[in-house]
Amino acid sequence: RVDLNVLRGAMGVMQHHDAVTGTEKEHVAQDYTRILSQGLDECEIITNEALRQLSSTTDQQRVDPEPSVVLNFTTCRLLNVSQCEFTETQDTFVVTIYNPLSRLVTKFVRLPVQKSNYTVHDPNGDLIPSQLIPIAEPILKIPGRQSEAVLELVFQAKDISPLGFKSYFVQKSAEKVPTQEE
Amino acid sequence: MSENDIEDAEIQINPATGLVTQITTNQRHLKLDQEFFYYKGFVGDNKKVTNRSSGAYIFRPTGEAVKVAEKAKFTLQKGFLVSEVHQQFNDWVSQIVRIYRNENYVEFDWLIGPIPTDDANGKEIITRYKTSLNSDSVFYTDSNGRELIKRVRNFRPTWKLKLQEPAAGNYYPVTSKILLRSGQDEFAVLTDRAQGGSSLSDGEIELMLHRECLHDDSFGVGEALVEKAFNKGLVARGSHYLVYGSTSNTNPDGRSVATQERVLAQNKLLSAWTFLSSTQGLSFSEYK
Numbered sequence: 001r002v003d004l005n006v007l008r009g010a011m012g013v014m015q016h017h018d019a020v021t022g023t024e025k026e027h028v029a030q031d032y033t034r035i036l037s038q039g040l041d042e043c044e045i046i047t048n049e050a051l052r053q054l055s056s057t058t059d060q061q062r063v064d065p066e067p068s069v070v071l072n073f074t075t076c077r078l079l080n081v082s083q084c085e086f087t088e089t090q091d092t093f094v095v096t097i098y099n100p101l102s103r104l105v106t107k108f109v110r111l112p113v114q115k116s117n118y119t120v121h122d123p124n125g126d127l128i129p130s131q132l133i134p135i136a137e138p139i140l141k142i143p144g145r146q147s148e149a150v151l152e153l154v155f156q157a158k159d160i161s162p163l164g165f166k167s168y169f170v171q172k173s174a175e176k177v178p179t180q181e182e
Numbered sequence: 183m184s185e186n187d188i189e190d191a192e193i194q195i196n197p198a199t200g201l202v203t204q205i206t207t208n209q210r211h212l213k214l215d216q217e218f219f220y221y222k223g224f225v226g227d228n229k230k231v232t233n234r235s236s237g238a239y240i241f242r243p244t245g246e247a248v249k250v251a252e253k254a255k256f257t258l259q260k261g262f263l264v265s266e267v268h269q270q271f272n273d274w275v276s277q278i279v280r281i282y283r284n285e286n287y288v289e290f291d292w293l294i295g296p297i298p299t300d301d302a303n304g305k306e307i308i309t310r311y312k313t314s315l316n317s318d319s320v321f322y323t324d325s326n327g328r329e330l331i332k333r334v335r336n337f338r339p340t341w342k343l344k345l346q347e348p349a350a351g352n353y354y355p356v357t358s359k360i361l362l363r364s365g366q367d368e369f370a371v372l373t374d375r376a377q378g379g380s381s382l383s384d385g386e387i388e389l390m391l392h393r394e395c396l397h398d399d400s401f402g403v404g405e406a407l408v409e410k411a412f413n414k415g416l417v418a419r420g421s422h423y424l425v426y427g428s429t430s431n432t433n434p435d436g437r438s439v440a441t442q443e444r445v446l447a448q449n450k451l452l453s454a455w456t457f458l459s460s461t462q463g464l465s466f467s468e469y470k
Contacts, residue, residue, distance in 0.1 A: 022238040022403075022407045022409070024403065025405050026408075029409065047457070071459040075455075076458065094459040095457070096457040097455070097457075101448055125470055131262055136278050137270065138293055143414040154264050160454060169470075
């Protein structure tokens with residue numbers, strides 16, 4: 001609960017002051033952004049811990065005596081400018097999609113990446129269709145965007161259970177990058 | 183552009199102008215013109231109500247909306263999962279029109295800014311979706327985020343209205359949805375954030391996307407609405423999701439368009455969360 005309080009406080013302040021409508025001075029709006037960002041940082045602690053507990057196997061479930069990998073979960077908050085340092089710099093990574101709704105959900109995942117080829121495996125280990133699509137030129141020029149990504153990797157996270165999650169394994173492949181014409 | 187699947191949405195573009203001319207959802211075609219406009223904000227000394235400037239609290243356009251551009255440069259990106267049209271209207275207005283495989287909506291991913299400050303008035307940017315639907319002055323907004331509220335242009339239910347502000351006086355808050363109906367047809371625009379919106383002519387929906395007002399409106403902020411990031415005017419990016427279909431259960435999936443809109447709104451406004459993890463150098467077979 002302590003980890004949620006900063007964001008709770010931020011939301012309370014902002015709702016009381018009608019924030020983000022332009023009816024506060026600009027430096028106040030920037031301060032709200034700072035407080036919100038801190039709140040999200042604190043919330044990441046609790047989501048990370050919850051997902052780690054949910055996704056770890058218990059000793060009874062384990063058939064493999066080797067120690068399992070403990071995943072740390074992070075988020076990318078600059079996807080609105082198609083920027084994500086994590087996906088741009090890692091050769092392999094795991095994408096976990098959590099469904100907060102009480103019914104089955106299918107989501108198209110979009111992640112900014114550098115020019116390369118990628119494969120995506122679903123939780124069953126099956127290779128699933130994925131697509132690379134160029135990031136539109138004007139987005140690349142948004143002031144303040146600091147990214148080498150010129151493409152977005154798109155794949156479909158299908159049928160995620162209510163309040164459940166699925167993890168996908170993304171890997172850079174050594175294949176030649178197709179040209180636009182190809 | 184079509185993925186040739188029963189449930190896929192489709193769009194048509196005029197290759198000469200780069201503008202959208204038709205969308206298809208629920209296997210029903212709708213002629214649609216979509217363009218960007220801006221209103222020039224009123225400039226006054228704020229000493230009388232009639233001299234109030236357009237500002238943070240007050241939307242007070244002067245004159246008709248001005249078209250941002252007659253044409254858009256565009257490129258087509260077609261693929262197995264998603265197909266996109268990248269449109270560039272000018273240096274500060276662009277858009278991606280997008281359809282996903284097996285999804286029954288058309289996404290308009292707009293990007294506005296930095297808005298130039300080359301005149302005294304400031305600019306208030308809107309997108310306008312123009313259809314041939316006969317909406318008879320009526321449109322609907324979900325202004326309280328729950329039920330739809332019927333709005334009638336130039337009308338108030340409890341007094342005889344004489345509008346001094348023909349555009350602003352017909353604007354209403356749109357929390358997540360604005361729509362038109364004509365018989366059994368319904369055309370809805372879902373937003374990813376609260377915006378102001380209206381239907382100033384039959385068959386039309388417009389939504390306010392971004393504003394730069396160069397004068398304070400004297401309602402207490404004491405500052406013009408000119409926000410900056412990285413020493414440049416703010417850039418706003420967001421999405422509209424368009425659905426067209428029948429209000430009855432005769433759509434291909436057996437659901438009314440209102441049901442489809444509700445599910446889509448949940449999927450977009452309470453979107454699934456994306457988390458990323460390092461594999462710590464493991465290959466897929468090791469990780470598995």
